[in-house]
Amino acid sequence: TIAAITSCTNTSNPSVMVAAGLVAKKAHELGLNRKPWVKTSLAPGSQVVTDYLDKADLSKHLDAIGFNLVGYGCTTCIGNSGPLPEPIANAVVAGDLTVAGVLSGNRNFEGRINPHVKANYLASPPLVVAYAIAGSMKVNLFTDPLGKDKNGNYVYLKDIWPTNKEVADTVAQCLTPDMFKSRYSNVFLGPKEWQDIKGAASSETYSWDKSSTYVQNPPYFDGMSHTAGTISNIKGAKLMALFGDSITTDHISPAGSIKKDSPAGKYLIANGVQPIDFNSYGARRGNHEVMMRGTFANIRIKNELLGGKEGGFTRYKGEEMPIYDACMKYQADGTPLVVFAGKEYGTGSSRDWAAKGTTLLGVKAVIAESFERIHRSNLVGMGVVPLVFKNGMTRADLKLDGSETFDITGLDGDLKPLQDATLTITRADGSKQDVTLLVRIDTYDELDYMKNGGILHYVLRSLVSAKTAAA
Numbered sequence: 315t316i317a318a319i320t321s322c323t324n325t326s327n328p329s330v331m332v333a334a335g336l337v338a339k340k341a342h343e344l345g346l347n348r349k350p351w352v353k354t355s356l357a358p359g360s361q362v363v364t365d366y367l368d369k370a371d372l373s374k375h376l377d378a379i380g381f382n383l384v385g386y387g388c389t390t391c392i393g394n395s396g397p398l399p400e401p402i403a404n405a406v407v408a409g410d411l412t413v414a415g416v417l418s419g420n421r422n423f424e425g426r427i428n429p430h431v432k433a434n435y436l437a438s439p440p441l442v443v444a445y446a447i448a449g450s451m452k453v454n455l456f457t458d459p460l461g462k463d464k465n466g467n468y469v470y471l472k473d474i475w476p477t478n479k480e481v482a483d484t485v486a487q488c489l490t491p492d493m494f495k496s497r498y499s500n501v502f503l504g505p506k507e508w509q510d511i512k513g514a515a516s517s518e519t520y521s522w523d524k525s526s527t528y529v530q531n532p533p534y535f536d537g538m539s540h541t542a543g544t545i546s547n548i549k550g551a552k553l554m555a556l557f558g559d560s561i562t563t564d565h566i567s568p569a570g571s572i573k574k575d576s577p578a579g580k581y582l583i584a585n586g587v588q589p590i591d592f593n594s595y596g597a598r599r600g601n602h603e604v605m606m607r608g609t610f611a612n613i614r615i616k617n618e619l620l621g622g623k624e625g626g627f628t629r630y631k632g633e634e635m636p637i638y639d640a641c642m643k644y645q646a647d648g649t650p651l652v653v654f655a656g657k658e659y660g661t662g663s664s665r666d667w668a669a670k671g672t673t674l675l676g677v678k679a680v681i682a683e684s685f686e687r688i689h690r691s692n693l694v695g696m697g698v699v700p701l702v703f704k705n706g707m708t709r710a711d712l713k714l715d716g717s718e719t720f721d722i723t724g725l726d727g728d729l730k731p732l733q734d735a736t737l738t739i740t741r742a743d744g745s746k747q748d749v750t751l752l753v754r755i756d757t758y759d760e761l762d763y764m765k766n767g768g769i770l771h772y773v774l775r776s777l778v779s780a781k782t783a784a785a
Contacts, residue, residue: 315398315406316415316431317352317446318390319381319439322359324418331363332484333476334381334439335372340474341447342375345464349449351402354380357389362493370488381443391419392596393570395428406430416445423564423662425614429571432614444471527585529600533674534770542766542775545729548650548678548699548722554641555610555628556618556714557655562662563689565615567671568608569596576626577607577638599667602674609671610637618709619716629716641675651675652720654709655682660689669696673768679722681737681751683708690754697768699725700754701735707749717742722751731756 325331341347348354356376358364364383367373376382388394395415397403406413407430414433418441422434437445445451447460459468503509522531557565572578572592581603582592598604611626620627620634630640644651653672659682660668669692672680679699690700701722703709724735737749755761766772 315351315353315402315413316390316395316417316428316434317348317442318355318357318395318415318417318419319442320355320357320389320417321391321419322387323420324439325358325363326360328363328366328485328489329481330418330439331358331367332370332372332488333481334443335367335370335376336476336480336484337440337443337474338379338381339372339375340476341443341460341469342378344469344474346379346447346461346469346474348380348446352380352446352449353395353398354382354446355384355389355395356381357384358386361386361497365493365497366485366488370484372484376443379443380446388596390415390417390427391421392594393426393428393568394594394596395431395570397571398428398430403430414451416442416451418442421564421663423562425568425612426564426570429573429613440475444474525585527582527587527601527604528598530603532602532670534768535774538767538771538774540775540778542762542772545699545725545761545764547724547726548652548720551650551652551678551720551722552644553619553654553714553716553718553720554644554651554675554677555637555653556709556716557653557659558616558618559656559683560658560661561615561655563660563665563668563686564662565612566610566660566668567595567605567665568612569665570594572598572604572608573613576611577636578604578611581607602670605667605671606674607638609667609675619714638675641677645676649676650678652722653677653680654712654714655680656709657683658686659684660686660693662686664688664692666692669693669698672696673698681709685754690756691760694755694760694763695769697764697771699764701737701751702754704734704750704752712739712747712749714739725753729753729755729761731758731761 319325319334364373405411412432414435415427415431416435416437417427418437418439422436427434435451444455444460448455455471459470461469463469571594574589579592595605595608613625615626616622616624617628619629626637627634628637628640630643641651659680668689672693673696677698679701680693681701683703685700693700719740721738722735733753735751735753737751739747739749755764763769763772766775
């Protein structure tokens, strides 16, 4: 349902972009086209790509089979694919269909590309064109025809695939150093719309616009003191979510489309934004109100407290509701939260909002079998304690149902890197269970970040201290 030539990573290679243009040219001249149910797009990372495709006379062929230029930069790869045509989206939902997308991006995590497209495959730009023509992932491109030409003859991939010499000769003819010099000489000028944005250029601080739905002043420094504090034990926490293995940062903080009936969608509508103008989580990452509501809101995330139901839901005092809504109720109660997970928690992109959103929702600790390296570091940087099970224990061994209360002790006092802490589980019947956990605060620098409440506070206090000392 989606075939996208996207991502500056792959479109920065002239050879594969020219190859895609040549595949489109040969297919177009034979009378082939993309299948009508395939949404196609071309979004290179640089205007130079357009320049050399135009010079090679390939743009018109890409346009003819549906690979029209939609912009430059992140699109389908980060979830900005736009909606599927409504009849197709409705059919996918009604039939609970698993439909596929093919993109030349570098990410295909679950729920990232499009909310209706479950299976996504990464491919080179020329293969993206070929699959758009084939219209199905069930086609064997080596042996099956892609379609029929103007005369009704079957056309195979070998009939439209360019040789290495064709690609090299075309690149040599169409690409020049002057293209880069011309485009990048004024790269910071921007289009007229960008130039028309006015601001207080003489001010050292940003003038926050409270009516903006794109940029808001985040509350990270609210109530911040001049000096660092201490790391505290966690008392009386509740279980916000119970996740399985390989929870990605896309699961935790999706970058794609915003659903109308989601907490983020409701916030935008309440602030005068119509669904057609929602844009994406990635585009609104400057507004913590949107990003908080999007945290754990991936349509494919499964909270085991709800029997594996998909979507960002949990329970608050037995009532099922969106995770954001429950977290706000827990915050109003003054109740800290914990998350339990399986292996490789936080795998995937090193998305800072996966940690920022977690802390803004009131999660004080994440307990997992293992962490992805960068996300563990990001959690520490936002003041969230990462802990791992020891001696082969897993979340399943604890038989959690959400009624429990959790205390984590051993964090206060003279905590050292990679020290043990004790998790005390108090169950609904009053019984208690102690579990030894490894605190994944790995270095003394990270201990300093945690004592400051996170790396942002650490840096700000360091700047203030340096300025005071110099005065």
